[in-house]
Amino acid sequence: MYYTDNAMQEKDPIQNPAERLKTAATGLMSNIKTQIVGEAGEQPTAQYVDTPTLNAITNNWPAMSKKSVEQMVQKYGPPNEAIPSRLIWYNNGSWKRTIVYRDEIPHNFPQPHSDTLEQVIDYQVPVEMFTELAKFDGSVIVERTKGGVSARCDMEAANILALNLMHEIVTGKLTAEQAREKYAEETAAFVMNRPAPYAEKLQFELPKGNTKDTDQVTIADNMLNQIKEKFKDATGMNEA
Numbered sequence: 001m002y003y004t005d006n007a008m009q010e011k012d013p014i015q016n017p018a019e020r021l022k023t024a025a026t027g028l029m030s031n032i033k034t035q036i037v038g039e040a041g042e043q044p045t046a047q048y049v050d051t052p053t054l055n056a057i058t059n060n061w062p063a064m065s066k067k068s069v070e071q072m073v074q075k076y077g078p079p080n081e082a083i084p085s086r087l088i089w090y091n092n093g094s095w096k097r098t099i100v101y102r103d104e105i106p107h108n109f110p111q112p113h114s115d116t117l118e119q120v121i122d123y124q125v126p127v128e129m130f131t132e133l134a135k136f137d138g139s140v141i142v143e144r145t146k147g148g149v150s151a152r153c154d155m156e157a158a159n160i161l162a163l164n165l166m167h168e169i170v171t172g173k174l175t176a177e178q179a180r181e182k183y184a185e186e187t188a189a190f191v192m193n194r195p196a197p198y199a200e201k202l203q204f205e206l207p208k209g210n211t212k213d214t215d216q217v218t219i220a221d222n223m224l225n226q227i228k229e230k231f232k233d234a235t236g237m238n239e240a
Helices: 005-011 017-037 051-058 063-076 127-136 156-170 176-191 221-235
Strands: 081-083 086-090 097-107 113-122 140-143 148-153
Touching: 051 063, 051 081, 051 086, 063 086, 063 097, 063 113, 063 156, 097 148, 113 156, 127 140, 127 156, 127 176, 140 156, 148 156, 156 176
Parallel strands: none
Antiparallel strands: 081 086, 086 097, 097 113, 113 148, 140 148
16 A cells, blocks of 8 residues: 555654654663663574575575575574575674675675675774765774674675774774775785685774763753653653
8 A cells, every 4th residue: 555645644654743752762761771771772583594494585586695504504503583685693693793695795805705794793993983984995884882893795705804893994094095905915915815814804803891882862851851750641651
């Protein structure tokens, strides 16, 4: 069924003033609860996907995506989650999360390939380094709020290499241009079966502890208190 613009606006919660207030207040209370209880952030899935389900989902995937799946299953076992567009592993090896995508993303640095494999670590990048990392590699992705960095490429070695060079940039050892040159050299060495330590393992110790950056409150306390009170009036619910 398709809706007209007017019908969609009537169904859109954002168009309802009371719903806006409830959403803002729910977000506020959720923030308080998760920070107190300590359950904020990503909660890994403990279950595993069985082989028939995995095969059924990936049967018609492109060749590069299938190759990524094959390599990850061989090394880490079955994924924890699977939907038609992606597979997800949690806490596999050094990674906080590994994702294999069905849909390929064309990428020409340092040579033409398709990005199908994304791998995530906890890591806090100073805001002033974001631009330099973007100059280095558009498939190195920084999530400031969650406190993570991921690399997305066609094989795990390339992701390891990208994150090692990310660390070199953040710590001031390399510029973006120097890192790009190093990336090309190490990639060529790895593919030609020559020593390529930056592509073989992470060369830095992964951070321990909270890497999140929850930023700063910029709405005045009196407005936040009004939101709380109006929420309680509208719903009859208490904050806790």
